Amino acid sequence: MTNYKVADIGLAEQGRLKIEWAESRMPVMMSLRERYGRTQPLKGMRIAGCLHVTKETAVLIRTLAVAGAEISWSGCNPLSTQDDVAAALAAEGFPVYAWHGQNVQEFYWSIDKTLEFKPTLTLDDGADLIFTIHNKHPELAKNVIGGTEETTTGVHRLRAMGKDGKLLYPVIAVNDAETKWDFDNVYGTGQSSIDGIVRATNVLLAGKTFVVAGYGHCGRGVALRAKGMGCNVIATEVDSIQALKATLEGVRVMKMDEAAKVGDIFITATGMKDVIVKRHFESMKDGAIICNTGHYDCEINIKQLEEVAESKRTIRPSNEEYRMPNGNRIYLLAQGRLVNLAAAEGHPSEVMDMSFANQFLSMCYLARHGQGLAKDVHDIPGGQDDEVAMLKLSSMGISIDELTDEQLAYLNDYSAGT
Numbered sequence: 001m002t003n004y005k006v007a008d009i010g011l012a013e014q015g016r017l018k019i020e021w022a023e024s025r026m027p028v029m030m031s032l033r034e035r036y037g038r039t040q041p042l043k044g045m046r047i048a049g050c051l052h053v054t055k056e057t058a059v060l061i062r063t064l065a066v067a068g069a070e071i072s073w074s075g076c077n078p079l080s081t082q083d084d085v086a087a088a089l090a091a092e093g094f095p096v097y098a099w100h101g102q103n104v105q106e107f108y109w110s111i112d113k114t115l116e117f118k119p120t121l122t123l124d125d126g127a128d129l130i131f132t133i134h135n136k137h138p139e140l141a142k143n144v145i146g147g148t149e150e151t152t153t154g155v156h157r158l159r160a161m162g163k164d165g166k167l168l169y170p171v172i173a174v175n176d177a178e179t180k181w182d183f184d185n186v187y188g189t190g191q192s193s194i195d196g197i198v199r200a201t202n203v204l205l206a207g208k209t210f211v212v213a214g215y216g217h218c219g220r221g222v223a224l225r226a227k228g229m230g231c232n233v234i235a236t237e238v239d240s241i242q243a244l245k246a247t248l249e250g251v252r253v254m255k256m257d258e259a260a261k262v263g264d265i266f267i268t269a270t271g272m273k274d275v276i277v278k279r280h281f282e283s284m285k286d287g288a289i290i291c292n293t294g295h296y297d298c299e300i301n302i303k304q305l306e307e308v309a310e311s312k313r314t315i316r317p318s319n320e321e322y323r324m325p326n327g328n329r330i331y332l333l334a335q336g337r338l339v340n341l342a343a344a345e346g347h348p349s350e351v352m353d354m355s356f357a358n359q360f361l362s363m364c365y366l367a368r369h370g371q372g373l374a375k376d377v378h379d380i381p382g383g384q385d386d387e388v389a390m391l392k393l394s395s396m397g398i399s400i401d402e403l404t405d406e407q408l409a410y411l412n413d414y415s416a417g418t
């Protein structure tokens with residue numbers, strides 16, 4: 001009997017090579033694997049994971065297993081699974097329930113399968129696994145010592161649950177680690193989203209008017225990269241501080257109603273629904289390209305696009321053309337799902353090295369201390385950010401200075417002045 005469901009187990013060798021490549025770019029993970037393989041901090045833990053099945057995630061899964069954990073895994077997005085990687089993991093004996101192109105029912109079936117072994121820890125990206133336990137299988141929560149959450153959207157929702165006293169176990173907000181959001185969200189999302197747009201279209205970016213909705217860490221990362229590729233970048237915002245930041249970084253800020261008329265390429269990175277809607281589609285130029293890099297596919301109102309368009313056809317992988325009543329064509333990439341994972345391979349390994357080091361160390365912390373934590377959302381343990389940053393720097397051969405005792409005393413000396 002198989003304990004997995006993947007698209008094609010015959011892809012395992014190709015996936016194995018991809019994972020090997022990722023491992024060669026993830027030195028922090030490899031050093032943690034070596035260290036914690038000896039001490040086995042996850043022995044006896046059953047970890048259910050719901051996170052994009054990519055070559056980088058495979059490195060995380062292998063590392064959790066080497067540290068003693070039993071694993072069961074599903075993807076956290078219907079279009080993000082790399083089928084060869086899923087096959088490689090299944091061939092190694094990991095119960096993986098993930099394939100590219102799942103429908104919603106298959107997506108939740110896969111999550112349910114990972115819960116069959118009654119996890120003691122959960123690892124989420126987008127909180128669908130935690131929500132499934134809370135809403136559908138609350139009886140499982142009594143076995144769960146704690147969970148982690150990878151993404152901004154998931155953390156927002158979990159904080160709201162925690163505030164209402166609705167969380168059944170403690171959750172660590174891995175997203176909020178500095179060594180996660182300051183790198184993964186900015187440089188990871190920046191590069192991989194541009195990669196997705198290029199793979200789905202191969203358009204020349206130089207000279208294009210590139211509209212980024214949301215100038216948070218992810219939107220800013222995309223804007224910086226688009227600027228570097230020669231685009232004229234426009235940001236749309238609802239937050240005055242972010243709008244000011246964008247302006248002072250040389251990015252024009254305007255309302256989406258105005259941006260819709262002038263943009264060549266649009267990307268949403270807001271975590272909010274209905275950012276691009278019918279009236280925007282109607283005012284877009286012929287040939288406009290639209291996509292999303294936020295966790296959920298609600299930022300572009302695709303239902304309205306489908307209603308208003310007169311016809312639709314697939315032009316190339318991850319690229320659908322909608323013909324508007326005025327004859328204009330709008331190109332929707334990756335069905336409005338995460339363009340960086342659905343049309344490309346997600347963030348590069350080097351940056352996931354830090355995000356997943358935080359996941360791994362948070363899992364170890366929960367295994368040891370989770371029982372004593374309040375049922376709420378917690379920051380990563382003190383010192384973890386510094387540990388991850390120092391490991392990363394050291395893997396890059398970079399040393400930094402240390403404050404002397406005199407300098408430390410100077411820091412705290414409030415009698416010193418001009």
Ligand code: ADE
Nearest residue numbers: 052054056057345346347
């Ligand atoms: N999220 C963004 N990029 C990712 C990747 N490469 N692997 C897993 N999760 C991701």
